[in-house]
Amino acid sequence: RSAEMAKLTQLIDNEVFRAYATYTVIVLLKMMLMSLITAYFRITRKAFVNPEDTAVFGKGESAKKNLRTDPDVERVRRGHLNDLENIVPFLGIGLLYALSGPELSTALLHFRIFAGARIVHTFAYLIPLPQPSRGLSWAVGYAVTILMAYKVLKTALYL
């Protein structure tokens, strides 16, 4: 039993894999934060999409007028969807990249730039910063993911 655990945890003892774990958790927590920001704007702007969500603000017409879209809510939701579209590829490609035996320093560089780019992207989207801030931060995260994908294919290609 404990020998088996030792073997299993060998993965989490590897430094490259620990770096992957750390930065993956960071970007996933950042993505999860978008849910809270959406909820915050829905409540403060009184802009809901489900009739049952407006009940706390009274019944009838006064509740119905809270069933509406709000520009700030929609902006956070777009940022959240953009996270999904970009962090899902990182989740899969980053894992395979971490298992493909990269140099620790190279792997750290990729993970740090990706996480940094996604954090800048969130600020650029929510504040919002003038373009091309958001476009560039998106492109940096995208490019890092492509580079990791190339390394995975070079190491593991089996069609």
Added chain:
Amino acid sequence: RSAEMAKLTQLIDNEVFRAYATYTVIVLLKMMLMSLITAYFRITRKAFVNPEDTAVFGKGESAKKNLRTDPDVERVRRGHLNDLENIVPFLGIGLLYALSGPELSTALLHFRIFAGARIVHTFAYLIPLPQPSRGLSWAVGYAVTILMAYKVLKTALYL
């Protein structure tokens, strides 16, 4: 060859990892079910978004009036997107948590509560149940994911 397979399958022989595999498959299948429910409502409510999808109901005006949004379809789609937003973090954080060497009973507790919360969330969204049913079931799954993320960072942090 068979020695190599033995080593590879050591992961799937580990009880914590098997529990992760089981509950991950359960929540992903549950999420996939949302596609079928969306299709069911689109067909029964005749509410499509792509012109080519309405062709089976005849050409011209009779088809065009089926290009519309329907509250039930939109509700299922929101539930599906909420699944993506919450199950993607579980997929990544849960995997890393399973590899971080938790106690089997603790891990099972986290996985079961997460899966249960997401199933309750789906019923709360689709029926729909009065609030705060949906909000609470969402929060429980969210909190479990945060707890697992904390364990991963405590075990593996490598910035």
Added chain:
Amino acid sequence: RSAEMAKLTQLIDNEVFRAYATYTVIVLLKMMLMSLITAYFRITRKAFVNPEDTAVFGKGESAKKNLRTDPDVERVRRGHLNDLENIVPFLGIGLLYALSGPELSTALLHFRIFAGARIVHTFAYLIPLPQPSRGLSWAVGYAVTILMAYKVLKTALYL
């Protein structure tokens, strides 16, 4: 250090795992391509959703009229979301399936059919091809994922 790396890379040396890595990278890159296609249509159709994105086309009214939805942009976005809904389950279930000790030829068959179905689905959505092209290609990828989920549960079930 190098013995540890050898153990870690045993996963990426396994042929089934290499096949999983290859096809996962392929479908994730295909999904990422949807972002570029969306950007291409937004720019050529001048159909933006964020006010700050229209600034490059001049200020005032001339910029405001570019804040609009375009059928081609929306079509690509629906294809992108459909990718997320179907490739996320493949990412998780496929990984667990690859670790559940399938025959190499069987695993390759599943991965190739899934990847092929998603590529056909993209063409069927974007051209668009008449139905049931898109519906069938979606169903094939869906069915393959279900089959892999069944194999994972049969091998690893631990409730």
